[in-house]
Amino acid sequence: MKKLYSNKLVIFSLILPGLLLFIFAILAPICLSIYYGFTNYTGMGTYDMIGLENYKNLLHDEAFAISLRNSLLLAIGFICIQHPIAMIIAAVLDKLGGRAESFFRCVYFIPNVISIAVIAKLWGFIYNPNFGLLNNIVKAFGGKGDINWLDEKNAIWSVLIVLIWHGFGWGMLIYYTGIKNIDPTLYEAASIDGASQSQTFLRVTLPLMKPVIQVNVTMAVISALKQMETVYLLTQGGPGNSTQFAANYLYQQGFTAYRYGYGNAIGVIFIIICLIATVALNKVFEDRDEVRMRKHERDEEKRRNAMRKSVTVKNKLNSIKAVG
Amino acid sequence: MSKKKKAGIGRVFMWVILIAIAIVQIFPLIWLLDFSVASSTEMFTSGLLIIPKKIMWSNYSKAFTDGHFLLYLKNSILINVLAVILVLIASIMAGFACRRMRWKLSGFVKTMLLMGMMIPIHATLLPNYKIYTELGITDTMWALLIPYVAFSLPQGLFLMTSFIESIPVELEEAAVIDGCGIYRIIFQVITPMLKTSIATVSIMTFLNNWNEFMMARIYLSSDKWKTLPFSILDFTGQYSSNYAIQFAVMALTAAPAIIVYIILNKHITKGVAMGAVKG
Known part of the structure; x- marks a missing residue:
């Protein structure tokens, strides 16, 4: 058995497909990006090594700063608008039961399975100043309905709305699963103790959902950083870079602005930012978990000690009784 | 009261x-x-x-023909099914090697492969375009298949390793005594036990790649391998100023995924939940 399981050749052949894919599709492009990040390559012809020039320029690049700000705004939008609504809806759905529950769950998730190509075009039409749905709604409520939703002032908010709308079902579904995993006897206990529904939600559901919330928040931040497709189709990052995101910006620099080297430098920094964000979030949440776990262990020990004490007391009592 | x-x-x-x-x-x-x-x-x-x-x-009939609906649908299905199969095979093999086989670097290789989850896919657009051009595989199926599989693999590997861990070792011991080799153990003993995780990984891979179009936009130039989102993205032709037909194209492009989702609603919900919570 041992010999069979440590056969180097077999191990190598098992790991090879995954390793090749990793090297070819992830590692090699990153190395290439690092290399081109030090050049002034335009995408064709010859080029020179220019050292850290690209990175220096990136420090003062306003469009890149706007991209990061937009990612931050999007992450805040996800966490402060999408997630609270998603969690409340998930809690309400959990109480609903039966066909209505699966019907609503299905409806909420549908936008998620639709291609971003369709979503972006569709919202382009919804925001259309001439016959768009949104201006017609404004008119129905007595407004003038001639708002340009994608101008420099409004565009970023319009983009955020699309993204929050599109990802809602996903966040909801994960909270819903988390709530479904909560032991129902806890709810029974709460209702016996006379807790109201909102009390139960705040005191029972929310604390138990902590790990799920952490996963969801991490995913929200990462997806806010990685955002590209929707802005690429809806606004192209414009007007005037106001809806720019890092991935879209590096694409534009590399392919349409003939600054391939600079685009790659953005790519390198972009990867580093994503890595740092992931590691940092995991660290923040992990520490808390560990602290809680340690506390839990301490409490458990106290209880065990107390129990041991009470058992010895009981034994003593019994022996006294027996003697008596 | x-x-x-x-x-x-x-x-x-x-x-x-x-x-x-x-x-x-x-x-x-x-x-x-x-x-x-x-x-x-x-x-x-x-x-x-x-x-x-x-x-x-x-x-709809104009959208159907002008949007190359059938060709793009066929490409989408072919590329996605192949991607799912390759992700499954590679992740089961690597997962088994990292969890069960005995070698020094297993932890390191697993962490390295999982790192792929943190790399933003769009950061590889520029260099990958260069690589694929050099290799002459732009405008072929491989230009989509390779990155699709590579970027879905880390998640698949992550799910597979945690499931393989939960399978009792005794089963394998019995198989070894019966004289099975490692490959037979993986594909005839372990794989049938992984049904739920295979479903989860397939669903996650499909959801990741079905609607992807950035890579297709950059790596493909002719219509030959374009996928379903291009029905709407490339919809020009004589009806480009006819908005109603554009709406029909959008509805048509969205339809396959919505129909499949409604039919497999329960399984997809379960798969997403499992994939997301574990991932």
Whole structure:
């Protein structure tokens, strides 16, 4: 058995497909990006090594700063608008039961399975100043309905709305699963103790959902950083870079602005930012978990000690009784 | 009595919220369907929905042919099915090697492969384009298949390793005594036990890649291997200024995924939940 399981050749052949894919599709492009990040390559012809020039320029690049700000705004939008609504809806759905529950769950998730190509075009039409749905709604409520939703002032908010709308079902579904995993006897206990529904939600559901919330928040931040497709189709990052995101910006620099080297430098920094964000979030949440776990262990020990004490007391009592 | 009344108000409030959010989520799609059967001149209305004078099914037939619907659908299905199969095979093999086989670097290799989850896929667009051009595989199926599989593999590997861990070792010991080699153990003993995780990984891989179009946009130039999102992205031709037909193309492009989702609703919900919570 041992010999069979440590056969180097077999191990190598098992790991090879995954390793090749990793090297070819992830590692090699990153190395290439690092290399081109030090050049002034335009995408064709010859080029020179220019050292850290690209990175220096990136420090003062306003469009890149706007991209990061937009990612931050999007992450805040996800966490402060999408997630609270998603969690409340998930809690309400959990109480609903039966066909209505699966019907609503299905409806909420549908936008998620639709291609971003369709979503972006569709919202382009919804925001259309001439016959768009949104201006017609404004008119129905007595407004003038001639708002340009994608101008420099409004565009970023319009983009955020699309993204929050599109990802809602996903966040909801994960909270819903988390709530479904909560032991129902806890709810029974709460209702016996006379807790109201909102009390139960705040005191029972929310604390138990902590790990799920952490996963969801991490995913929200990462997806806010990685955002590209929707802005690429809806606004192209414009007007005037106001809806720019890092991935879209590096694409534009590399392919349409003939600054391939600079685009790659953005790519390198972009990867580093994503890595740092992931590691940092995991660290923040992990520490808390560990602290809680340690506390839990301490409490458990106290209880065990107390129990041991009470058992010895009981034994003593019994022996006294027996003697008596 | 008052408690009952309060509970009643609570129930009404609950339904109002549920329905309101449902309308927000679904109304744009109803609007899409409504306009897709109207005629182009009817669209400039100030009402929210329009009642078309005549239902224009011809919008859909034009969308069907002008949007290369069948070709793109076939490409999408082919590429996605292949990607799922390759992700499954590679992740089961690597997962088994990292969890069960005995070698020094198993932890290191696993961490390295999982790192792929943190790398933003779009950061590889520029260098990968260069690599694929050098290798002459732009505008082939491989230019999509390789990155699709590579970027879905880390998640698949992550799920597979945690499932393989939960399979009792005794099963394998029995197989070894019966004289099975490692490959037979993996594909005849372990794989049948991984049914749920295979379903989860397949669903996650499909959801990741089905609607992807950035890579396809950059790595492909001809229509030959373009996928379904291009029905709408490349919709030009003689109807490019006819908005109603564009609405029909959008509805048509979205339809396959929505239909499959409604049919497999339960499984997909379970798969997403499992994939996301574990991932």
